[in-house]
Amino acid sequence: DAKTTQPPSMDCAEGRAANLPCNHSTISGNEYVYWYRQIHSQGPQYIIHGLKNNETNEMASLIITEDRKSSTLILPHATLRDTAVYYCIVRVANPKLVFGKGTKLTVNP
Amino acid sequence: DAGVIQSPRHEVTEMGQEVTLRCKPISGHNSLFWYRQTMMRGLELLIYFNNNVPIDDSGMPEDRFSAKMPNASFSTLKIQPSEPRDSAVYFCASSSSGGPGYFGPGTRLLVL
Numbered sequence: 063d064a065k066t067t068q069p070p071s072m073d074c075a076e077g078r079a080a081n082l083p084c085n086h087s088t089i090s091g092n093e094y095v096y097w098y099r100q101i102h103s104q105g106p107q108y109i110i111h112g113l114k115n116n117e118t119n120e121m122a123s124l125i126i127t128e129d130r131k132s133s134t135l136i137l138p139h140a141t142l143r144d145t146a147v148y149y150c151i152v153r154v155a156n157p158k159l160v161f162g163k164g165t166k167l168t169v170n171p
Numbered sequence: 172d173a174g175v176i177q178s179p180r181h182e183v184t185e186m187g188q189e190v191t192l193r194c195k196p197i198s199g200h201n202s203l204f205w206y207r208q209t210m211m212r213g214l215e216l217l218i219y220f221n222n223n224v225p226i227d228d229s230g231m232p233e234d235r236f237s238a239k240m241p242n243a244s245f246s247t248l249k250i251q252p253s254e255p256r257d258s259a260v261y262f263c264a265s266s267s268s269g270g271p272g273y274f275g276p277g278t279r280l281l282v283l
Contacts, residue, residue: 096271105175105262105274106214157202157266158227161214 066150068165074144076171080137084150087131093154095126097135098161099146106149106161109135140169175275177263183281189251192278195244196265204272205238205248206262214262220246253282 067085074080086095096111110117110124112133117124123136137144149164176195184190196203204219218228220240228238235254240246250257258281266272 103260103277105264105277108271108273111271157204157221157269157272158216158219159204159264159272160216161206163213 071166073168074140080140082135082148085132086152089130089152093152095133096151098149101146142169145169177275177278181279185283187252190253192248192261194246194263200265200267202266203246204264207259209259255282258282
């Protein structure tokens, strides 16, 4: 599975959009981009995933560049409860998920 | 759906004792995973099952660790004998046919 690179930490003001970047320059054509988050002491929570096209659900939007070498997770109106570690994972259709260090997002009042 | 269920939620034991962690996956899911999380090593995949068969156990640290999945609705992770370095949060997750994995709340293990 391709390696991902994420900034170790980010800050965001409550109510503003949080844009979390992820680089995956070695991604291959059949690899999906998955995003998870882990709120302190809880199990990781699935957010969204995509292959090529941009995706949106009730939690977030996923923007994947045309060359698929990077992506951005967007939380449109961040709340204090969105403070968490966010993981970007690239994998093929097999079910195995390998977690990196992620980005610690702090939403400030 | 109740989600992935893990028990116990907390376990404190003494070095040398046997520890058994339990997991009930989401009904209908055919893949099950055991992860371990520590501050030093982050989230590590220990083993995963597909249709109750162990597919990849390369993350199992050593022979003291064993995992079973006797049926589609139950799995165990056993540590025998336990050591203080096994102290961690152990997560179970399940998924369906390559879809996203859903995690349980974890078992916090402390080995004294």
